[in-house]
Amino acid sequence: MKLLDTTLRDGEQAPGVSLSPDEKVEIARALERTGVSVIEAGSACTGAGEREAISRVTDLELDARVTSFCRGIHTDIDLALECDVDGIHLVVPSSDRHVEGKVGSTREDNLERTAELVEYAKSHGLWVEVIGEDGSRADLDYLEALMATALDAGADRTCFADTVGHTGPERTAEVVGRLAELGPVSAHTHDDLGLGVANALAAVDAGADLVHCTVNGLGERAGNVALEEVAIALSHVYDIDTVDLTQLYDLAQLVARATGVELPPNKAVVGQNAFTHESGIHTDGTLKDDKMYEPYPPETVGRERRLALGKHTGRAGVRAALEEHDVEVSEDAVAEIANRVTELGDRGRRVTDADLLAIAEDVTGADRERTVELLDLNAISGGSVPTASVRLLVAGDERVASGTGSGPVDAAVSAVRAALGSGADAELEAYHVDAVTGGTDALVTVEVTMSRDDRSVTVARSEADITRASVEAMVDALDRLLEADAQAFAPADD
Known part of the structure; x- marks a missing residue:
């Protein structure tokens, strides 16, 4: 079983998505690391910019086969050849709606033209997959004849395409089973009915040995599988290996950043909540046995398990979260902290690590002095280069520094790092902004997650000014991360 990735072609056809040549190269390299067998790099017929991007990918000399999408015309094949691709996906109409209504042809002429195009592509040394567009709505006998014609003309394989996400797994299995008797067959499924995975698995069960996919399910309308x-699914349910699963999360994050399409929190495999537990029952069970409430370990797909804090958090979750921050409290204190966390969650608040630690300090009466505190912040974004200056109190030492950046927030963060010097070696893992009120005086909540060594802290701050909220959240996170490290406060760089 092998996977073909069409993120760079079908995925890019999602509304609002446009990838630069550099981004296509970066994604192609990530797909290669993941072990994808075929990379559809784009449609050479789109334009000169697209051909440059495809050529950049072919120049990488990847182990994966690099291909171009081609319509059923000779010039598309010629343009693909200019990009030095290994092969093409020749898309020809298969349903009467497409043969007659879209192309204005007949079934017989379509058969002849498909054979001619395949022979032309093969004569130029290309690997050829023929896709019967709208195959899920085609007359099965005609689709079978069309694919047989393509194979007889020299095509390397055919592809069943549920172009509009129209069908279900039973019909998919019937069609693919027929086509598999002719020769190697692939499956191209869309998710308009939420059946993309089901149809892909049905195709595999019926004999398909190659599945077309996109990272994060990008694609037209509801997306591709x-x-x-x-x-x-192939690995966990059917024990079928396809790619390096540990690369999946990094790949998903890369594509999300490049396309600007955020991952839904509840997205299977790569969503933020896929391995996050808040419910007291689930957290307690997971802490006792990590298989209790998860189908497979998060490390399988390059993830880590998270215990979230909120209204459903029980004592086991609070205790585990405190242990992650090396905080030891009595069982009575754990119970009181858990009650306060629940109360905070009941008010609709996302309970962060900083909230938890502040609650714990209040409950136990711990007297904590801040290690890093923001005294003053000034940011200017009206000029050509946004600048910012900060005044921090760092372990009793007042420090002033300035910085520049791509925007006021970036400039302010640079200033904070300059003020802290070697103490600012924490990594910003996540940055999220939410408007919490409407109108011209709206507040924004900025939530950051920062990590240092093996610790991470999440902090949220709400302000009318996004720059101040961002800096306060970052400084509070650094305060928690650096409080135990006396060596972190070397003099700031000049």
């Missing part, structure tokens, strides 16, 4: 979902 998601590569990460097909890969883990």
